[in-house]
Amino acid sequence: MKKIKRYLSCFLAAAMLVGIFTFSAGAAVVTPLSAPRNCRFSSWSNSSFTSCKIKWNSVSGANKYNVQVTLTNGKAVKTIRTSSTSCTIKNLDDDHVYKVKVSALYVDPATGQTVRTSQFSNTAYIVPMPTELKMTITNSDHMKVKLEWNPIYGSNGYNVYLCTDDPTEGDWTWNTSSEKKATATSATIRKYQRKNLKKYETYYVRIVTRRRNGNGDFVSVPVPGSYYNAGFQMMFIR
Numbered sequence: 001m002k003k004i005k006r007y008l009s010c011f012l013a014a015a016m017l018v019g020i021f022t023f024s025a026g027a028a029v030v031t032p033l034s035a036p037r038n039c040r041f042s043s044w045s046n047s048s049f050t051s052c053k054i055k056w057n058s059v060s061g062a063n064k065y066n067v068q069v070t071l072t073n074g075k076a077v078k079t080i081r082t083s084s085t086s087c088t089i090k091n092l093d094d095d096h097v098y099k100v101k102v103s104a105l106y107v108d109p110a111t112g113q114t115v116r117t118s119q120f121s122n123t124a125y126i127v128p129m130p131t132e133l134k135m136t137i138t139n140s141d142h143m144k145v146k147l148e149w150n151p152i153y154g155s156n157g158y159n160v161y162l163c164t165d166d167p168t169e170g171d172w173t174w175n176t177s178s179e180k181k182a183t184a185t186s187a188t189i190r191k192y193q194r195k196n197l198k199k200y201e202t203y204y205v206r207i208v209t210r211r212r213n214g215n216g217d218f219v220s221v222p223v224p225g226s227y228y229n230a231g232f233q234m235m236f237i238r
Helices: 001-018
Strands: 021-024 027-031 042-043 050-057 063-073 074-080 085-091 098-107 114-116 125-128 133-139 144-149 158-163 173-177 186-189 202-209 233-235
Touching: 063 085, 074 085, 133 186, 133 202, 144 202, 158 186, 173 186, 186 202
Parallel strands: none
Antiparallel strands: 021 027, 042 050, 050 085, 063 074, 063 098, 098 114, 098 125, 133 144, 144 186, 158 173, 158 202, 202 233
């Protein structure tokens, strides 16, 4: 009976090791973990675009994750280690686009050493929106307005949206786009919903940053909440 118990114990121990190691030419080779999937921007933690939350799918066999944050030019910003499948990234500059990717780890609880690792996940983008706006009425007779805003470095241009209702409930309408580079930080507004701008009307403005991913597709740029319009508004008075 004791022999049977010993055999069962050895069998169970071997079965557990198979999930971690394979053997080649007598040497143990560590089996890598699967790369995390669906790394994604979750939400802004504030309206100043300096803190946000990132999420990803869990990886079987992993007990830690490394979150790597870089600028769009590849310059490393920070690495965060967590045991969760989400991470709040703080102290971001509000005028830069960031890239985030995650790798999975298995860390030995007894020694603290990393035993298994994975390749990196897909890349998620942290894309803030401009927070400064200057408005100049360039033609009061025909109601032509020039808008200028602060650049978001690493962006691929900007979209300008307008609405005349309460911005928390209003129907934001795309108006125009800037040139496809961060240095093109201005646009001229002449119409709203295909009609000339009106005097004595209040127009709320939302400048949304554009950013393309590695495939050339535009990534979504979420706002901190439905209320957000960066405080921009244009009031036309005779």
